[in-house]
Amino acid sequence: MRPVTPSPGRRETARVHEVRRLRDMIRTTIQRDGYPGGLLPHESELMAGHGMSRATVREALAMLRADGLIERTQGVGTHVVTATVTTGLAEAHGAVRPTADGLLDRRMRPRVLDRTRIPVPGTVAERLGVPPGTPCLRLEYIGLLDEEPLLVATNYALYPEAERLGDSPFTTDWYALMATAGADFGQSEFVIGSELADPLTAGMLGLRPGAPLLAMEQVIYDPDGRPFDVAFIYTRSDRMRFVSRAVVAARPPGA
Incomplete structure (x- = not known):
């Protein structure tokens, strides 16, 4: 049996859910103070650790930034800006x-x-x-x-x-x-x-x-x-x- 290739619409829906799931995992880690010094891993580490694309990682981080949980600073990285x-x-x-x-x-x-x-x-x-x-x-x-x-x-x-x-x-x-x-x-x-x-x-x-x-x-x-x-x-x-x-x-x- 030939494998079924998801349609473009289904692929986009699946990607959106991947963004949501990654956001949830990172947010939970933030809330339990799981990042030493409040500094998140680099994008490449998040990609490798979760098996996600760079676009997915960036969208998840953008959602967390919009929620006021993190800030991204050029030359410093992504860091937690609130305590739970x-x-x-x-x-x-x-x-x-x-x-x-x-x-x-x-x-x-x-x-x-x-x-x-x-x-x-x-x-x-x-x-x-x-x-x-x-x-x-x-x-x-x-x-x-x-x-x-x-x-x-x-x-x-x-x-x-x-x-x-x-x-x-x-x-x-x-x-x-x-x-x-x-x-x-x-x-x-x-x-x-x-x-x-x-x-x-x-x-x-x-x-x-x-x-x-x-x-x-x-x-x-x-x-x-x-x-x-x-x-x-x-x-x-x-x-x-x-x-x-x-x-x-x-x-x-x-x-």
Whole structure:
């Protein structure tokens, strides 16, 4: 049987997908800090290492440059221009001690936008299990990592925790604030999705409108299982990665 030669249209479609796949592989390596010193290999090395043509490599690099992840400098090469934070989900929940290079390693600094006592809104009241209008503290801030905006968060905290949270210095991350305030918690729940940045949120985070965001709703419970804080958090998806690992439970013999 004679081999089937792809039509020009199919060849172009296949090449476009090769560009996409190469972009994804390089981006992942960038995000896990896989290039020593932030310097990418030369085009010829990328071609040989991935079995790609020069045109494919250049198009993939152009896409990464358009995303603001790399820059190409004549005589220097292609280098990473942004840092991505990789954090375990357990750390993001505040359930384990911060890692040396994770989200909660005390490099974060808040820019407080609002710290006001208000009646809890109806939708939040439902999540907290209290009547609408119950007093709460609304604390909204932009999280800066190395002075660059990473996330914007709006927290609605009930009293008595809110009393301590409202009076305590807020200098790094939310869990450090709770620790300083003596607001103990026993559980943390996240619902994580994706949203497109509206113009206002995009402006706060230094993004173009329509850029993808990690959208997170968090509920924090006290040691007795009472929910006392609901947060709506929007994080730059190009600057944040979560790591989760699960161990498969051993099956009983004969199962």
